[in-house]
Amino acid sequence: MATKLRLQRRGRKNYPFYQIIVADSRAPRDGKYIERIGSYNPNTHPATITLDFERALYWLQTGAQPSDTVRNILSDEGVLMKKHLLGGVAKGAFDEAEAEKRFEAWKNNKLQATQSLKSKDAEKQRAEEKARLDAEKEVNKTRSEALAKKKAEEEAANAPVVEAAEATETVVEDVSETEVKAETPEAPVAESTVAEAPVAEEKAEDKKESAE
Template sequence: MAVKIRLQRHGKKGRPFYHVVVADSRSPRDGKFIERIGSYNPNTNPATIDLNFDKALDWLDKGAQPTDTTRAILSYKGVLYKKHLLGGVKKGAFDEAAADAKFEEWLKAKEAKIQGKEENLAQTKAEVKKAALAAEAKRKAAVAAAVAAKNTPPVEETPEAEEATEGATAEAPVVAEENAASDAPAAEATETAAGEVTEAAADEEKKAEE
């Protein structure tokens, strides 16, 4: 019987999650399975993987073949690397203590990498939230300014300004009349002087004729 380590789909449309199962390769994807050894939730970032490490390693030793996705999951959790190290122990390349030391070193590096990714994601999320809050505050300020401008009444002239305008208008004819009155005697004097000059010229002409 060919045995597969594969994913069994659960969840609702658009938000699936999966069980990691060991099943007969001839069974339907979501049909009967031999054993459930973990779960995989791709809806989180990073994805949440819960895996029974020892059972997954045992089934690999028994010859179970993982699908492409479950192979990636087993590699991510270190099951394939552990299997590789145990193969080296069987071949005599190194002892079991050295294999365990190598695996512990790999685990520490993996955890540090995961931790760094989570911190970067958290920082990015905080920056996005901060930018969104700043944009929202700017939008609210613009709306408030628009509302204030709409509700502000137009500027009206004060009574003092109106009185000053009326006073200036009333004074204009008075000044014009005064100027006209002051110009009248000058005009009369000019007319008198012109008459006298005309009479003097006439007398001179009369004397010349005599």
């Protein structure tokens, strides 16, 4: 039976998620499979890959043929490199210790490259966030200046109206006070009091004389 290493689609619409499977080459894409050896999520950067390294190497050594995408995944994960080194050991080019040493060196270089890529992505994201924040600050500053200018124009436009209203109120108050003063008569001197004063004095003198 010819076997094939390929992807089986999962996930939802516009967000695909794939399983890495071993299946009969005649089986439909989403049909039955022999074994699932990993997963592949292309929605992250870099893509998230989980892989059973030993089982993938086993199926390659038994003749399973990977699809183009799975071949790239196996290459990135080092499965093809390991298979190549084991082939050199089988031919007597070097021993297993040397093969393991070469594989570890390749793995370290791959890890450094991945870390460098992640660092660049993080720096790029920070730069984009900073640029977006600066743009928002500039927009807010422009809005604040426009609002301050509009408020100043409104205050300048309303100032003459307020001054005219205050002047009118002052004139009205002055006129009211003048009218009140004009309408209020002066209090007349009580004539009875003035007339009674000499009479009271005469009565007092009469009493004094009779007493003597």
